[in-house]
Amino acid sequence: MEIANDKSWSALIVDDDAGVRQSLRLCLEAAGGRILGVGAGAAALEALERSAYDLVFLDLWLGAESGLELLPQILRRQPHTAVILITAFATFESAVQAIKAGAVDYIPKPFTPDQVRLAAERVLQARRLEARVGELEERLGELDAESFFDTENPAFRAFLQTAGRAAASDAVVLLRGESGTGKNVMARWIRDRSARHAGAFVGVNCPALSTELMSSTLFGHRKGAFTGAVADAVGKVQEAEGGTLFLDEVGDLSLDAQARLLRFLNDRTYERLGEAAERRADVRLIAATNRPLEEEVRAGRFREDLFYRLNVLSLHLPALRERPEDLLPLAGHYLRFFSSRMGRPGLRLTPAAEDAIASHGWPGNLRELRNAIERAAILSPSQELGPADLGLTHAKGAPEAAVGSLVSLEAIEREHIARVIPQAPTLEAAARILGIDATTLQRKRKRYGLV
Numbered sequence: 001m002e003i004a005n006d007k008s009w010s011a012l013i014v015d016d017d018a019g020v021r022q023s024l025r026l027c028l029e030a031a032g033g034r035i036l037g038v039g040a041g042a043a044a045l046e047a048l049e050r051s052a053y054d055l056v057f058l059d060l061w062l063g064a065e066s067g068l069e070l071l072p073q074i075l076r077r078q079p080h081t082a083v084i085l086i087t088a089f090a091t092f093e094s095a096v097q098a099i100k101a102g103a104v105d106y107i108p109k110p111f112t113p114d115q116v117r118l119a120a121e122r123v124l125q126a127r128r129l130e131a132r133v134g135e136l137e138e139r140l141g142e143l144d145a146e147s148f149f150d151t152e153n154p155a156f157r158a159f160l161q162t163a164g165r166a167a168a169s170d171a172v173v174l175l176r177g178e179s180g181t182g183k184n185v186m187a188r189w190i191r192d193r194s195a196r197h198a199g200a201f202v203g204v205n206c207p208a209l210s211t212e213l214m215s216s217t218l219f220g221h222r223k224g225a226f227t228g229a230v231a232d233a234v235g236k237v238q239e240a241e242g243g244t245l246f247l248d249e250v251g252d253l254s255l256d257a258q259a260r261l262l263r264f265l266n267d268r269t270y271e272r273l274g275e276a277a278e279r280r281a282d283v284r285l286i287a288a289t290n291r292p293l294e295e296e297v298r299a300g301r302f303r304e305d306l307f308y309r310l311n312v313l314s315l316h317l318p319a320l321r322e323r324p325e326d327l328l329p330l331a332g333h334y335l336r337f338f339s340s341r342m343g344r345p346g347l348r349l350t351p352a353a354e355d356a357i358a359s360h361g362w363p364g365n366l367r368e369l370r371n372a373i374e375r376a377a378i379l380s381p382s383q384e385l386g387p388a389d390l391g392l393t394h395a396k397g398a399p400e401a402a403v404g405s406l407v408s409l410e411a412i413e414r415e416h417i418a419r420v421i422p423q424a425p426t427l428e429a430a431a432r433i434l435g436i437d438a439t440t441l442q443r444k445r446k447r448y449g450l451v
């Protein structure tokens, strides 16, 4: 059992029967807990004053005392402890009363070791999940802390103003802009400023879905709708009910998914694959693309009617090279962010690094700048980050990265990938030549700003 290896939890046993205390202690110690047993209410409260317990096993009848009366006093001292009642008179009423009074569970007397361990494990498992959720929330907060919207650039300022107005409406928004300009970040920004800010935000990365599974991923399916549909499945549209659905790289949707999306945008109805029943969903759509959708329409890969439906509120994120006045403030922001995250206060850019940042073209946009600063903050042994730490020594007019020259392996990899791609007929073929799979190539292209 999992808790058998977890030495980091503790339980207090409150029972007037020494035999019961002993057998509970044996079960719980075998499961890895640190255990204290007491025989009366006063001793229990004293123990709780002294140290914190994850669990309290509390007898419902402690001789003349009532466990139910003791329960609120326990919770007042340690609101986060989980109380499990032990009762010889396990009636439905006493169980209801116990749960109402704040116990999380109860076990009957006589109990088996498994009943005790299972009750403890349930609580500890829930605790671990709570802790994990807390951690994730903290990381989400960090993501917010990473974002930076201060700008001195007129184009980006105008963009933010329009995005703010778009956020307040419930209309479909199409975010356009080169890879790495922040379309994902802006989709959340819009959601956070919309009436749906407390609702779900469901993101779908369209290129990551296989063509066959695209419609079912978005709209769900019934068991047996196709080979491999072994159970009913809810689609992303339903997951986003009451909230926002974000379709990243909407140009990659299959034609079937495009037809279904168009109908959904027109009347908010859809069907799951393999099901006749019409469903309705209350979902706001934000879509993004870094490709010229007009060309996809001309090539017959993207429906014209869907394009017009999506293009009503189309917002174009400027490339980083079009925001020269924001380069150094952004670099400073990332530097502060990563210095604090890595516990390296006082990291600075040298004047040469600032010049290199200002003169580099940043084809990978914010992603490239962010990654350059993160890498430098991790790797530089010095507090002063120079152009080489940022990988910018060979940026402008300098000799290209060549095998054997004094550059990082990454610089060589970037250069190699950049040269192989135009020579291969397709990206898949380029991936084969490079000996990596297509998804890895996609990731590396993004990372190196080669998209």
Ligand SMILES: Nc1ncnc2c1ncn2[C@@H]1O[C@H](COP(=O)(O)OP(=O)(O)OP(=O)(O)O)[C@@H](O)[C@H]1O
Pocket (backbone or CB within 6 Å): 146, 147, 148, 149, 177, 178, 179, 180, 181, 182, 183, 184, 185, 186, 248, 288, 289, 290, 366, 367, 370, 446
């Ligand atoms: N406003 C911002 N402030 C700070 N960092 C940002 C901001 N916007 C984006 N970034 C950073 O830039 C990187 C790319 O952002 P994002 O994924 O939103 O770009 P994108 O345009 O959606 O890219 P792609 O088209 O490749 O999916 C991320 O690491 C993100 O943290």
